[in-house]
Amino acid sequence: MTALFSLTGQRALVTGASRGLGQAIAVALAAAGAELICTSSTANGCVQTLQKITEVGGKATVIAADLSDEQAVEHLAAAAMALGQIDILVNCGGTIFRAPAHQFPMSEWHKVMAVNVDAAFLLSQRLGAAMIERKRGKIINIASMLSYSGGITVPAYTASKHAIAGVTKALANEWAQHNIQVNAIAPGYFRTDNTAALQADVERNAAITARIPAARWGEPEDLAGAAVFLASNASDYVNGHVLAVDGGWLAR
Known part of the structure; x- marks a missing residue:
C-alpha cells in the first residue's frame, strides 16, 4: 500500500513554494520521495x-x-523542463487584493488574474504537452473556498478561483485519455499570509472559526496528505476533481 503513495524517482514543480501552502506541499512531496523544483518571485x-x-x-x-x-x-517552464522530465506540476502561486468591488482597481484585477489563472494555465499547457507525449502526468491546481462562494471585497480573487476550478475540469476532460490526472485542492481557511487580514479581524475570525466543524483554522501541513495523494499513483482514476480540505466548512 505504501508504494501507491511513493513519489520516488519523480520530479515535481511547485510554484509559490516560498512559504505557506506552497512550502508545505513542496516539503510533503519531497518527503514522499520526489525531487523538487521550487519557485518564488525572488531568488532567495x-x-x-x-x-x-x-x-x-x-x-x-x-x-x-x-x-x-x-x-x-x-x-520558468523552459528552465524547469531543461532540468529533465517533470512528472508533477503544482500550481500554488497566487496573490490577493482586497477592496470594495465598486472601487477595485483594474490594475489589481489584471495582476490577480495573471498570477492566479494565466500562469497556472500557461504552465499546465507547456508541461502538459510533454506529459501528453509520455502518456503520464499529474497536475494539481490550488482552488479555494471562493471557488464555491463570492467572498467579501475580493472580486478578482473569487473570479480567479472559480476559473481555476473550471480550468481543472476542462484540462481533465481533454487529457484524461492521455493518462494525465488534473485535479485541484480547495483549502478552507488556513493560517497563511493571504488570510492575515481575516485572522486579524476579531469578528470575522470568530465567525469563520464558529462555522468550521473542526473548530480551528487549517495549518499548511494539513494539505500534505491531499497533495501526496493527488500526485501519486493512488489517484490514477481521480480526474477533474476539486478536493476540499476545509475542516468540514462546506458541510456546515
Whole structure:
C-alpha cells in the first residue's frame, strides 16, 4: 500500500513554494520521495523551503519567476523542463487584493488574474504537452473556498478561483485519455499570509472559526496528505476533481 503513495524517482514543480501552502506541499512531496523544483518571485525566496526539504532527506532546485509576467512564466517552464522530465506540476502561486468591488482597481484585477489563472494555465499547457507525449502526468491546481462562494471585497480573487476550478475540469476532460490526472485542492481557511487580514479581524475570525466543524483554522501541513495523494499513483482514476480540505466548512 505504501508504494501507491511513493513519489520516488519523480520530479515535481511547485510554484509559490516560498512559504505557506506552497512550502508545505513542496516539503510533503519531497518527503514522499520526489525531487523538487521550487519557485518564488525572488531568488532567495525559497531558502527556508530548501532547508525543510533537506531536513526530510529531499533534493530541490529553485527557479525565480514573477508569475504576473507572461514571459517570465514561459522562461520558468523552459528552465524547469531543461532540468529533465517533470512528472508533477503544482500550481500554488497566487496573490490577493482586497477592496470594495465598486472601487477595485483594474490594475489589481489584471495582476490577480495573471498570477492566479494565466500562469497556472500557461504552465499546465507547456508541461502538459510533454506529459501528453509520455502518456503520464499529474497536475494539481490550488482552488479555494471562493471557488464555491463570492467572498467579501475580493472580486478578482473569487473570479480567479472559480476559473481555476473550471480550468481543472476542462484540462481533465481533454487529457484524461492521455493518462494525465488534473485535479485541484480547495483549502478552507488556513493560517497563511493571504488570510492575515481575516485572522486579524476579531469578528470575522470568530465567525469563520464558529462555522468550521473542526473548530480551528487549517495549518499548511494539513494539505500534505491531499497533495501526496493527488500526485501519486493512488489517484490514477481521480480526474477533474476539486478536493476540499476545509475542516468540514462546506458541510456546515
